[in-house]
Amino acid sequence: MSSRSGITASPEVVDAFNLNKTSAIVVTLSSDATQLVHDDDFLPPKVADSESILELLQSHLKAIYPEPRYVIVDHLSSGERVFVSFVPDDAPVRQKMLFASTKNTFLQQLGSAIANKNILSFTELAEWEYAAFSAALRMPEAEVSLTDKEKSLQVLDSLLSLSMSGLGNQLPSMSTVSSTALFFRIDSALDAVLKLDLRHKLVVMSIDTEKEVLCLHAEESGVSVNDLITAASKLVPLDPVPVYLLYGYTQSHIAFIYSCASGCKVKARMLYAANKQGLLSHLKSDYFSANQLDQVIEVGDLDELELSQFQFVEKQNLEPTTQLKFSKPKGPRRK
Numbered sequence: 001m002s003s004r005s006g007i008t009a010s011p012e013v014v015d016a017f018n019l020n021k022t023s024a025i026v027v028t029l030s031s032d033a034t035q036l037v038h039d040d041d042f043l044p045p046k047v048a049d050s051e052s053i054l055e056l057l058q059s060h061l062k063a064i065y066p067e068p069r070y071v072i073v074d075h076l077s078s079g080e081r082v083f084v085s086f087v088p089d090d091a092p093v094r095q096k097m098l099f100a101s102t103k104n105t106f107l108q109q110l111g112s113a114i115a116n117k118n119i120l121s122f123t124e125l126a127e128w129e130y131a132a133f134s135a136a137l138r139m140p141e142a143e144v145s146l147t148d149k150e151k152s153l154q155v156l157d158s159l160l161s162l163s164m165s166g167l168g169n170q171l172p173s174m175s176t177v178s179s180t181a182l183f184f185r186i187d188s189a190l191d192a193v194l195k196l197d198l199r200h201k202l203v204v205m206s207i208d209t210e211k212e213v214l215c216l217h218a219e220e221s222g223v224s225v226n227d228l229i230t231a232a233s234k235l236v237p238l239d240p241v242p243v244y245l246l247y248g249y250t251q252s253h254i255a256f257i258y259s260c261a262s263g264c265k266v267k268a269r270m271l272y273a274a275n276k277q278g279l280l281s282h283l284k285s286d287y288f289s290a291n292q293l294d295q296v297i298e299v300g301d302l303d304e305l306e307l308s309q310f311q312f313v314e315k316q317n318l319e320p321t322t323q324l325k326f327s328k329p330k331g332p333r334r335k
Helices: 009-019 050-064 093-110 130-138 148-160 188-194 225-235 266-286 308-318
Strands: 024-029 034-036 069-076 080-086 119-122 202-208 212-220 243-248 254-259 293-299
Touching: 009 024, 009 034, 009 093, 024 093, 024 266, 050 069, 050 119, 050 130, 069 093, 069 130, 080 202, 093 293, 119 130, 188 202, 188 212, 202 225, 202 266, 212 225, 225 308, 254 266, 293 308
Parallel strands: 080 119, 254 293
Antiparallel strands: 024 034, 024 069, 069 080, 202 212, 202 243, 243 254
């Protein structure tokens, strides 16, 4: 899948690269996020050795952390130019998406002057240390296109850029999203609830796009299977928005429910769909034991929930685990 953000490098950036008069170029997004421009806060280094240049770059990137940047640097020991996409895990999600979707376009503008083996993707400041940087260059040649994480971000950016026309009332699963990346971190309140016993507890989760977190929207304890739809309808916002729900319908069984009510905006629908698989993977690995999260359900409106799928398991758990013991009938008394 190919995705482009429509963002291109400014003529000044391309000219600076072609003239090759400086040992390091740091590139960022313009204030309106429409063009790649010079990072004016980074002054061209006057030092000549690679180790000192990398120290200057690391110091600059540390000062602006976690903002992402593209960096083009001369590796003097090899005499080759190196392209680095520096996108920290803590960077704002929107910036990560834009940098992932713009990378290939930027490389195409730079032409063939940078070999595939010299195209790197960093997420940590420690990777700018000379030893780590050199080790990265010695690794087997990676795909020039995108890392797995960048591909995941590119998928999300593509979905959010889709036209709203012609999508009708499709459920989110009808899109071709298979990313296992968690795009939004879990906030502290939700984290605390997820660590509790969720038996007969209903937890409603939502994405706060401004804070870029997955947050606890509401919770309710003592929810029986028969009361699930009523309780969920009461906790979910009246405005049609997608939500994730967790419901502990027995002590050892938890259901994940994704509800995308009719009338939800397409952009929100796509956002929740893109994050669903990553969230499921995160929940299974960090919060729940093996097979505890055993049902993944997707519905439009909440009243579409089929309660029998919970009641069947609940009934099984209530059945006695040992068979009744019957005494052997005694024979007639002897006279």
